[in-house]
Structure formats: structure tokens, C-alpha cells
Amino acid sequence: MRGTAISPSNHWHLHTQNSPIKQIDRTINLNPVVQFNKTQNPSNGRHPPLSFAINPSKTQTPITPNPGTSPPLVVFGSANADIYLEIERLPEEGETISAKTGQTLAGGKGANQAACGGKLSYPTYFLGQVGEDAHGKLIIEALENGAVRLDYLNTVAAAPTGHAVVMLQSDGQNSIIIVGGANMNCWPETISEEALEVVKNAGIILLQREIPDSVNIQVAKAARSAGVPVILDAGGMDAPFPQELLNFIDIFCPNESELSRLTGSPTESFELITQAVGKCHKMGVKQVLVKLGAKGSALFVEGEEPIKQPAISAAKVIDTTGAGDTFTAAFAVALVEGKSKKECLEFAAAAASLCVQVKGAIPSMPDRKSVLDLLHSQVTDLRHK
Template sequence: MKAVSFSPGNHCNLKLQKYPIKQPTLANPIHFDNHQNQKPSNKKHHFPSFSIKASKTPQTPLTKYPNTPPLVVVGSANADIYVEIDRLPEEGETISAKTGQTLAGGKGANQAACGAKLSYPTYFVGQVGEDAHGKLITEALKNGGVNLDCVRNLSDVPTGHAVVMLQPDGQNSIIIVGGANMSCWPEKLSDEDLEVVRKAGVVLLQREIPDLVNIQVAKLYKLGGMAMAMGLGFVDLSDIVHQGPGSSTLCGNVEYPFPD
């Protein structure tokens, strides 16, 4: 199997302080490459990603903290379609891209991959379509050590995806198709999903899935006293309160809001 790559969010900053931890040697080494701040040049552009060197057979998740309550990420999974262009097209214009690449991404999937990268027990709760993009994402997460028992595969909805138009100066424009991330979620999460959330030590949410899902998880958090954080997508928490029914309930249960 070829190496699989994740597309990171624009603000993925992992800071380990106070207690340095010696990382174990991984059967599948993970390499982080960040090219976001490079100056424009004539060299071939490499899309920002972190790569998981996958073997032909899935590896057993390697966790440094096997008895620790897991990190549970409830959120989105996207196939990020990067195209490298000299400039944005004008209205009605068709232009050619210099290169193109499809990577596993989405805020939720990226968070789960980062947790597993630190050898922490990590579960992902989300939805993908039964298509090539869904297979790309689930294989990447599985080979990265993320537990996928709570991932639903939808037969009649495509996997969420995004088109990222990347210019030479590093600026990008993004178009997102919600797909399975925003469709066909049950009105009530399954008992299995809720049990995984209930046993979590930390829960991460984002706003690339319906608020009704986030609210269920947030209410469960309130009862269990877990640490919960939610990516706001560059929107102030106070602004979200006024965005619709249930928003104030969601915000009232978020302990650690952060921009993503």
C-alpha cells in the first residue's frame, strides 16, 4: 500500500510542555511536513500534509497510555482536493492547474490523526460515503491507529470533500461540500456511540457536522464531567449563540473553545 497523507487544518499547533515524553518507535513512522510559510519559488510545490507510511497489513494501534480514558473526536472527515494554480479563475473562465492531489482531511479526521500520532488511544465518530473518498479516509485513519468502530458508511450520500485552490504566494481559496458530514445523522446517536463518548477522557467537536449532533455530545459531557473542546471555525463564541435554535445550549456546554 502506498503512503497515505492527511491534509492538516490551517492552525494545527501541537504544544507539549512541562513533561517531555519520549515517543516510542512506531511500526509505521509518521512524518510531519509543513510548507505553509515557505517563500514562493520555482521549485515543485509539495502540499502541506503529514504522511503515514502504511504497511500492506493494518497495524494494531500503538498506544503509550493503554489504560487512559480515550480521546474521542466527533466530527467531520473530508477528501481535500488540492489544485496548484497561478491565479484564481475569473468569472466564466477555465484555467489549468499545474498539479493536483487528493488527501484525507477534515477537521475531525485531522484531530483524530493527531491524537493517534501522539500514541494516545483515539476514537473517531463520524460519517463517510461508500465511495473512493470514504475508503481513502478510513484507510488513512485506520493505518494511523485510530479506532473506527463508530464510523458510519452511507450508501446514498457522497463523502464530504473540499476543493483547495492554492496559489504561489501560499494563499488558498476553499470550496466545501458537506456530503456525509452534514447528511443522514440520526436524531439520536446510537447507544454504542454514546457509550464511547461517556468513557472518554477528552472530547473534541467541530462545526462541520450538524449542531444537533454536537448538542447531544455536549449534554452528555455536562453529565459526565469530561473535558470537552470545540473548534469554532474562526467565529467568536458569542456570535454562535445567535445563529439558531440550540446554539446557546451548545455554547453553554463548551469548556474549551478554540479557533480552527
């Protein structure tokens, strides 16, 4: 399986043409339509990503992309309206309890990860589906406000926007029930060539399992054919992973429980996690990034020693919703910017730490300056100890 090292010397060129793109239930004239080849890539008018040094005492080659040269993060996935209910505890069977508050916010694993990429000032595309309803408008507005490109987002008439009921407990932990809606229905049998062209010219692809496996497989195959690395977040449907999908991904990213379900192995200790990851390697996945919650994370590359990353403590945990998506997206952004694997883990840990301190998924995604400031403070604290 191809590795995921990204060369910062790759350049991309933007071509435009005035032509309609027919989507599932509508035709949109994009003026201009964005297409790419591998000589330069658009920055969408945003500031280029900032370089960062986790440990300034070490000699590093700083990577400072010029405007217009950063290959985009492309997220193909789900978008949900998250209906938040704040409760003291989960109800017992047959019990009715009252929620302290309730509100609806934009979310969904795909939209969360795209929003994180946008808030980290990295050029990001989101490709998915919403319904022709108020929830769809809510998601579109949230992503546009986060500077995410939605050129290939489909609006479908035959299914409502996906939504989720998030039961947020007083300790910040949550339980979630998802209704797939447009995320799981009305997809075309074959993904459009225009959408796959964006995939083939990306810097990195993020997938999750809140859309049909058949869609993910098409996207992963297109990415592999173009040499674009793919990260598959294991979150979503609780069903066996198709081997065909695993064959075309570069980094598999589960949490402990998802890793246990996939492999049928316990994950109560690091030794057991390592054994479970070994089963993933046998399935053909060479790199496994395991999210361990409060215990941090670890990246397992087949044939190498695992890289451990402790969690960065949060001042106060308000809401863990979206923390895993923040971690995955931040890792992807650092990776496509050419950071070392250790730096990617540190950057992702800092982003996730900031995420859990704010309620909501997309509203809690941190900006790049906040992440860099936290990393700097961590280095400063270590030096003073």
C-alpha cells in the same frame, strides 16, 4: 462552567462483550465490542504518550502514563476527501486558469484532528460518517494508517462522502469550498447509546461545525453529564452558534475571523480580540483559545490574564491546510495528558509549525518525536541567545 483540568491519576477499565452494534445502514459485529468504565482505558496497543518538559530548568512533575491507562481523545466530526488544486493565484470573476497539479487526499476537520491525535501516539477514536464510495475508503485507510480507532464510524448509502476543493496558492495560503455530503446528511435523530458511551468515557472531546449542530449538542451534553471536557473548534459552517451548544462546551476555539463573525466585533488588534473574547464569556464560554495564524495564539480564561503564545517559525510554509486542526488536536492531547496551559500552547504551536511544511492535511500531521525535537531545539536556541 466546569474547568478543564484533567487529573492524571484517573484510571480506566476495559470491558468487552461479543454483541452486534447496529449502525445507520449496516450492522457490524465487533469482536470484541469496546466499552469502558472509569477505572482504566485502553491504549489500543500503542506506546503510551511520552512526557515532555518545555523548560527543563524548571521543576516539574513528569507525567508518564502507563500502557492501558490513558483515557482516549474522542473526535466527533467531519471527514472529507480534499481535492487539491495547485494554482499561482485565485481566478478573477469569469476567468479560467490552469492548475499546476491536482490530487485527492483524506481530510475534513474531524478526520484531521483525529489523525493528529493518532500521529501524536495518543489513543484516539473518530466518530463520523462517510459514504459507500471511493472517497470513503480513502478516508478509512488514511485514519487506520494513523492508528485511529474507527469502531463507531458510520458508512451511509444515501449520501456521498463529503469533499472539499482546496485551491492552494504558491505562497502556501489556501481557499476551500466544502460539499457536506454524509457529514451533513443521514444522521440519526438520536445518537446511539454505544457511541455516547465512548463519549462519556473519554479523556477529552473535540467537536467542529462541519456536522449538524444537533449532533454536536447531543455529544456535548453527554460529555458534560460525565464530567468530560469538550473543545469546540469554531471552523465549519458560517452560521450563528446555538446557545445550547455553547452552554455545554468548556473551551471555544476560533481563529480571528471566526471570533469576529461570532461576536460581530473587529479583531485587528490584541486589544480588540480581548474585547471580542469578553463577549464570548458573556455567552457562557469560560475559556476561549484563539488561533492567530502567524501571530501565534492566546488562551483567555475568564477572570485571568490571557496566556500568549507566539508562533514557532517554519523553515518554509508549503501548505497551511490542516494547521489549525493540528493546533487544536495537539493542544487537546497535551491537556488530557495533564500539561499546564502554557505547555499545551507550546506543544500545539510546535505541531502546527511542522504541519505547514508539508502539503496536505492528514499527510502533514507531525509525529510526537518531531514535535518534542522541535520544542527541545527551541529551548536550546533560547539558551544560546
